[in-house]
Amino acid sequence: MAANSRLTIAAHALAWLALAQRRGQEILTSEQVAASVNTNPVIIRRSLGDLRRSGLVNVRHGAGAGWSLARAPESITLLEVYDAVEQEPPFGMHRTEPNLECPVGRGIRPALGEIYDRVEQAVRQELAATSIADVLRETLRVR
Amino acid sequence: MAANSRLTIAAHALAWLALAQRRGQEILTSEQVAASVNTNPVIIRRSLGDLRRSGLVNVRHGAGAGWSLARAPESITLLEVYDAVEQEPPFGMHRTEPNLECPVGRGIRPALGEIYDRVEQAVRQELAATSIADVLRETLRVR
DNA sequence: TCCGGTGTAACAGAAAATGTTACGACAAGG
């Protein structure tokens, strides 16, 4: 399972936006977010761009530009973030088509597909139970 | 999420071993398995080697060598296969350490760690509910 | 002792994720 960190980066950015908002700073630039995540601003723009396309954040152009939450942090679930930034499912099929002359090779992909679907449903259910506000609360609990 | 196919390959190999066993052929070589999966025999040896280290299959050396199931297919769950072949969890943390001077940077990793743990538990529970015998049955249902 | 197959190292290639630089587009404010 290739460990990608898209969900982590996006959740981090959103939690930081939520905290800044609570502190009275509605808008952050990609550079300010990047400073907390400790990465390049372009990475943040790409991630927040995904979130914008899904309606989770707003962006302002021009001078004094930057990013802000489009909705209350309590109402944004990790499932929405997951759908916004993740493209590949957790488990992949064979890269090359299996041997279709073998009964196992013929039927294995639909069979595993159903099972993987059930697994992903379980993942989605768990992610739906946590909001950005929850993430932020847990984050600030650690001192 | 980087789509890797380790669980798929291992499940395919085990299902094929289970079917061969039912047909009276207890032992298959890595080349025979590779022919069904449609890949290189070394890939299969690596995968089955993982499964052997976890006690799911047996190997025989010397002449007439090959692989066989170590337990009844009904008793081998996909969770055991997952643990045998998968190393990385579904979601990765930041590659580079976040900015520890930011309150979010400081607390985000333990916070997300707990959430990701819950997600993985859900995955494990789902995988534990399916056996290799189930996979084989579903596989043969497709004609 | 032969022989077919495993175990594993070493390397090649491909694909994906991440990081970096560069620059046009855009809008607020003077």
Add this chain to the structure above:
DNA sequence: CCTTGTCGTAACATTTTCTGTTACACCGGA
């Protein structure tokens, strides 16, 4: 309307992971 700061995105470099391939030592039954 022009300056300025920031986004949006392309292009490319780098790193990492996965997969495939070749090669060869080793093993054990006949």
